[in-house]
Amino acid sequence: MSVTYIADHIFDGETLRQDVPVTVSDGRIVAFEGCAGAEEIRLHGMLAPGFVDVQVNGGGGYLFNNAPDLETLKVMGAAHAAFGTTGFMPTLVTDDIAVMQQAADAVAVALAQNLPGVLGIHFEGPHLAGARKGIHPENHIRELSEQELIVYARNDLGDKMITLAPETVAPDVIAVLVGLGVKVCLGHSNADYETTQAALAAGATGFTHLFNAMSRLNSRDPGMVGAALLDPDSWCGIILDGHHVHAGTARLAHHAKPKGKMMLVTDAMSLIGTQEESFPFFGELIFRDGDRLANGDGVLAGSHLDMTTAVRNAVTYLGIEYEEALRMASLYPAEFLGQDQTRGRLTVGGAADFILMKDDRTIQGTWIGGKKVFKKI
Known part of the structure; x- marks a missing residue:
């Protein structure tokens, strides 16, 4: 199943972008756009590489x-x-x-x-x-x-x-x-x-x-x-x-x-x-x-x-x-x-390893391979 995350901001490892969808499937980032049939999840904060x-x-x-x-x-x-x-x-x-x-x-x-x-x-x-x-x-x-x-x-x-x-x-x-x-x-x-x-x-x-x-x-x-x-x-x-x-x-x-x-x-x-x-x-x-x-x-x-x-x-x-x-x-x-092609940045084909941060720079959520492994209560 594909999931499209739409955060307020995205830092892809190089540049800071706004309102860019990130679609994840099978543990990988597959597109920086929405995909037909993908579940959409709105996130408040900034997505960044884990x-x-x-x-x-x-x-x-x-x-x-x-x-x-x-x-x-x-x-x-x-x-x-x-x-x-x-x-x-x-x-x-x-x-x-x-x-x-x-x-x-x-x-x-x-x-x-x-x-x-x-x-x-x-x-x-x-x-x-x-x-x-x-x-x-x-x-x-x-x-x-x-x-x-x-x-x-x-x-x-x-x-x-x-x-x-x-x-x-x-x-x-x-x-x-x-x-x-x-x-x-x-x-x-x-x-x-x-x-x-x-x-x-x-x-x-x-x-x-x-x-x-x-x-x-x-x-x-x-x-x-x-x-x-x-x-x-x-x-x-x-x-x-x-x-x-x-x-x-x-x-x-x-x-x-x-x-x-x-x-x-x-x-x-x-x-x-x-x-x-x-x-x-x-x-x-x-x-x-x-x-x-x-x-x-x-x-x-x-x-x-x-x-x-x-x-x-x-x-x-x-x-x-x-x-x-x-x-x-x-x-x-x-x-x-030697893993920068798949980790350390958000890129198509890379691992869906990312974090969600609030404006106070605290971690609100952590995903590894597209699966949420931490959520702040």
């Missing part, structure tokens, strides 16, 4: 590491859909090989069942630098072995991402990963500028949470931050929660990178969509203080950030128009994943 988040550790009270199964993915997807996310990369932080295999199996099942929102899997670690580990468990940080490579080589995981420290993984190994269809991101690293450049030359295309847990920009050593800002082809994820990166620093980075190469990520943990104030993480508790997450020592532990808030913060911190902030949450991460 958000794509490439770093989601948890939501709805579930953390992927703590329960790497299909139920966790369902709950995570529903929690983030309430904030406009229609596609996400479940993210597993550094853990043992058995947990990595379980997480991969869960994602494979989710994709086989067309679970709404799941695009693939992001392994954040375990091949990191201990000096920049953040809250990643040091006892699980290790060199890349054949066991992990078998997981990374799987062809049933959708989009595959790995965050690694290039001083622990040689350029020829990075090239192997890229050859396996893996998006290699650099982070949790103390690598110098030259080592980072070598990783980029080997095929790395992204940087995980720019500035955080990476070697800093200095006058005599540009570090990983300098390499990230100077490279015109790579994408930088950034956490705009007011805790991970100062607004001035974020604005400077936004000016340095070419347009379209900085994308919003949440790095969200399990508490999104709940009123809970703590959760277990590798034998310790992570506490929420307002919208800041930290362990007992005060070390930042992911974020309590949703994509709707990240978009609003981008406007405030970066001094950009709202439409550009929307692109940073939808089109640009879709381009990073």
Whole structure:
């Protein structure tokens, strides 16, 4: 059955339009006009592409590491859909090989069942630098072995991402990963500028949470931050929660990178969509203080950030128009994943993944594959 949605405004990922019908059939956008026999639904607000988040550790009270199964993915997807996310990369932080295999199996099942929102899997670690580990468990940080490579080589995981420290993984190994269809991101690293450049030359295309847990920009050593800002082809994820990166620093980075190469990520943990104030993480508790997450020592532990808030913060911190902030949450991460022909924009033939926003920029409804998965009561 076809449905034609007529909203007050439509932002298609490029331009803002008024009173343009959007007809959906079989999970795809089939026309920007009404179609004979289609049910018509009037929507008050603005339709826009759904958000794509490439770093989601948890939501709805579930953390992927703590329960790497299909139920966790369902709950995570529903929690983030309430904030406009229609596609996400479940993210597993550094853990043992058995947990990595379980997480991969869960994602494979989710994709086989067309679970709404799941695009693939992001392994954040375990091949990191201990000096920049953040809250990643040091006892699980290790060199890349054949066991992990078998997981990374799987062809049933959708989009595959790995965050690694290039001083622990040689350029020829990075090239192997890229050859396996893996998006290699650099982070949790103390690598110098030259080592980072070598990783980029080997095929790395992204940087995980720019500035955080990476070697800093200095006058005599540009570090990983300098390499990230100077490279015109790579994408930088950034956490705009007011805790991970100062607004001035974020604005400077936004000016340095070419347009379209900085994308919003949440790095969200399990508490999104709940009123809970703590959760277990590798034998310790992570506490929420307002919208800041930290362990007992005060070390930042992911974020309590949703994509709707990240978009609003981008406007405030970066001094950009709202439409550009929307692109940073939808089109640009879709381009990073190579999915921009079907996601991150509203286009004929593309996925019917979109959100409805009121004038106050709150999410009123979320559709994935043409099916409403969230409606504000």
